[in-house]
Amino acid sequence: MNFLISGQHINPIYLAVTGFLIGIFGGFFGVGGSFLAGPALYAVGVPMNFVVGTDLAHIVGKSIVAAKKHRTLGNVDIKLGMVMVLGTIMGVETGAQGIEYFKRQANVNLVVGSVLTIVLVSISAFIFWEVWRTSEMQSRRKKKRKKEDESAFDHVPKAVWRIKLPPMIELPVSDIKKLSLWVIMFVSFIGGIFSGFLGGGAGYIRMPMLVYILGVPTHVAVGTDLFEVVISAGYGTVSHALKGNVDIMIALVMHTGAAIGAQIGALLTERFSGPRIRLAFAPLPLLGAALLVYNLFTRGELK
Amino acid sequence: MKQQTKFTIGPLLVELVIYALLVTLYFFLVLYFLGGWIKQLFDQHKTVYAFVSLALIVGQGFLLEILTAVLMKRVRWR
Numbered sequence: 001m002n003f004l005i006s007g008q009h010i011n012p013i014y015l016a017v018t019g020f021l022i023g024i025f026g027g028f029f030g031v032g033g034s035f036l037a038g039p040a041l042y043a044v045g046v047p048m049n050f051v052v053g054t055d056l057a058h059i060v061g062k063s064i065v066a067a068k069k070h071r072t073l074g075n076v077d078i079k080l081g082m083v084m085v086l087g088t089i090m091g092v093e094t095g096a097q098g099i100e101y102f103k104r105q106a107n108v109n110l111v112v113g114s115v116l117t118i119v120l121v122s123i124s125a126f127i128f129w130e131v132w133r134t135s136e137m138q139s140r141r142k143k144k145r146k147k148e149d150e151s152a153f154d155h156v157p158k159a160v161w162r163i164k165l166p167p168m169i170e171l172p173v174s175d176i177k178k179l180s181l182w183v184i185m186f187v188s189f190i191g192g193i194f195s196g197f198l199g200g201g202a203g204y205i206r207m208p209m210l211v212y213i214l215g216v217p218t219h220v221a222v223g224t225d226l227f228e229v230v231i232s233a234g235y236g237t238v239s240h241a242l243k244g245n246v247d248i249m250i251a252l253v254m255h256t257g258a259a260i261g262a263q264i265g266a267l268l269t270e271r272f273s274g275p276r277i278r279l280a281f282a283p284l285p286l287l288g289a290a291l292l293v294y295n296l297f298t299r300g301e302l303k
Numbered sequence: 304m305k306q307q308t309k310f311t312i313g314p315l316l317v318e319l320v321i322y323a324l325l326v327t328l329y330f331f332l333v334l335y336f337l338g339g340w341i342k343q344l345f346d347q348h349k350t351v352y353a354f355v356s357l358a359l360i361v362g363q364g365f366l367l368e369i370l371t372a373v374l375m376k377r378v379r380w381r
Contacts, residue, residue, distance in 0.1 A: 004342045057360050064364035234357060241353035248341060248356040252333060255363055256326045260319055267315065 006050045006247040014044065015250060019058060020257030027066040027265020029222060029281050031207065032059040032229045034200025037254070039291065046250070053245030054254075059201055059233040061251070062258035063226045069266035070223030077173040077220050081227035083181060084188035088232050091192015096239070098197055113293075116198065120289035123208055127282040130212070134275050157215025174216045174224075187213055192232060201229030204285045211278065218274030223266075314375065322371040329363050 001012045018040045022033035034055050041051045070076050130153055165180040191206035203225050210221035240246050269277060333341075337359075344352040 004338075005345050057356060060357065061360040061364035064361060065368060068365070068368055234361075237357055237360070238353045241356045242349050244345070244349060246353075246356050248352075248359055249334065249338070251356075251360055252330045252363060255360060256323075256330055259326050259364060259367075260323050263319060263322070 001253075003247050003249050005249060006046060006054070008044070008046055008050075008247070008250070010044050010046070010250065012253045015253040016257035018257065019062070019254035019259075020261040022254075023062050023066070023258035023261020023263075024265040024268075025261075025284075026059075026062050026203075026226070026229075026258070027069065027262040028268050029203065029207065029265075029277070029284060031203030031225070031284065032063060032201025032233055034059060034198075036287070038200070041250070046247075049243075049245045050247050050250075053237070053240030053243070054247045054250050055200065056233045056236040056240055057246050057248060057251035058254040058258060060230060060237055061255040062262045063201065063229040063233060065259045066262035066266045067223060067226035067230055069263050070219075070226060070269075073219075073223070073266065073270060074173075075219045075223030075266075075269070076227055077171055077216065077224045078227070079169070080171050080174060080184065080214075080216070081224050081231075083169065083184050084191075084224075084228055085231050087185040087188030088192040088195070088228050089235055091189040091194075092196040092232050092235055093192075094189070095193040095196020095198075098193070117289045117293055120204070120285040123205065123285040124282050124289075127208060127278055127285075131275050131279040131282065138275075153212055154215070156212055160213055161215065171216075174214070174220050176215060179214065184214065188228065191228065195232040195236070198288075201225075201233050203229055204288055207281065208278075211274075218277050219269055222269055222277065318371060318375050321374050322367065325367045325370060326363055329367055333359060 002009050018037065022037050022040075025031065025036065026033045037055045037058065038051050041055060042048065046054065067076060071078075133153075160183055161176065161179060163180050163183060165182050167181045168178045169181055169184075170177060171179060187206070187209045191202050191209065194205050195202035206228060207221050207225045210216040210225060211218055216224065237246060241248075272280070341352070341355065344355060
């Protein structure tokens with residue numbers, strides 16, 4: 001099938017199947033899936049500028065479907081999501097400006113790429129370690145009633161909840177009695193920076209921060225993160241479309257598969273406990289890191 | 304507090320099939336009726352193209368899900 005906007009000839013079944021697989025990932029883990037969609041589009045010859053923009057457009061549609069499904073399951077904290085919107089947009093813009101600034105510096109791809117690779121590998125390692133500690137903790141007291149969703153790092157959000165920096169807000173859906181608005185803004189701002197800097201929704205960093213810093217239950221973190229992905233990817237879509245980087249017809253074909261996959265992924269979360277979702281999530285940042293290293297090699301930064 | 308909702312496999316499959324048909328139909332309708340116009344917008348009016356693109360993808364995700372829910376209610380009613 002010919003896609004006139006980007007001037008590419010691509011099999012629509014390939015796009016729909018790719019979208020379907022990314023949709024399952026997105027619905028289950030609360031991520032946009034750009035670390036998979038990007039290489040998949042690039043592999044069939046789509047130019048890199050269209051890869052980034054088109055991927056963002058398809059992420060918006062898929063994340064809306066997944067977030068809506070999570071909402072029917074009670075997994076979206078709308079209040080938290082709305083508060084995070086401002087921080088996310090500010091972060092996206094800061095990240096986008098940052099990349100423009102760093103583009104002008106020598107060897108910056110190598111430095112930034114290496115630092116981000118270390119960050120992503122650290123996130124993966126931390127989650128693996130945390131889930132292992134949580135399962136150890138649960139097996140030590142297996143005769144006692146297990147909490148449905150607990151973490152060996154529950155003391156971190158408890159310390160964060162003690163920060164009394166007004167205004168304080170209550171988040172009943174996430175079972176959080178009082179939380180400083182500034183902490184939420186900080187978390188969403190960091191997620192936004194990653195999104196603006198690397199493209200995509202940056203769920204691989206926002207979802208763990210929601211769980212380990214804010215203390216949001218894993219299922220709610222997945223749903224609420226998808227809500228944020230809609231905002232950051234929607235903003236990115238308009239921004240890239242203005243620059244002529246979006247082939248909306250490719251995005252619509254990918255979304256035919258992604259929309260179905262996203263619903264299935266969202267429903268699958270109901271079959272798994274919080275620690276199991278986090279364990280399955282742990283390799284995802286590693287994939288992002290592998291992609292970064294691959295890009296550094298193929299762009300000649302590490303030769 | 305998290306509300307608990309349980310899904311059974313039968314209605315879920317029906318919902319997914321209806322939704323799959325709708326999203327596919329939506330794409331072909333957009334391709335047939337709006338394909339040329341969208342390409343023209345891309346070439347000449349990038350600002351309009353940007354917002355039309357966002358509206359099309361949001362429409363495919365959001366409106367069709369609502370339409371599926373309405374159709375599902377009718378299927379259950381029958």
